[in-house]
Amino acid sequence: MYMLPTAVYDTILRGGFSLFAIEWMLSRFLCRARAKMAINTAYTAAIDCITVEGTQK
Numbered sequence: 001m002y003m004l005p006t007a008v009y010d011t012i013l014r015g016g017f018s019l020f021a022i023e024w025m026l027s028r029f030l031c032r033a034r035a036k037m038a039i040n041t042a043y044t045a046a047i048d049c050i051t052v053e054g055t056q057k
Contacts, residue, residue: 015049 023042 015046019045 020042
């Protein structure tokens, strides 16, 4: 487990994690290249969510 700031951790738990879990489940059924793309998509979306959350506060 990486050490993350509480706000980042909360954001991932609330929004990013569910998206990542969905992407990960989908990636299980795809080839590795597409799995990488799915994980990158989830990661980017989570970072965008965190950035927006931070900007709004």
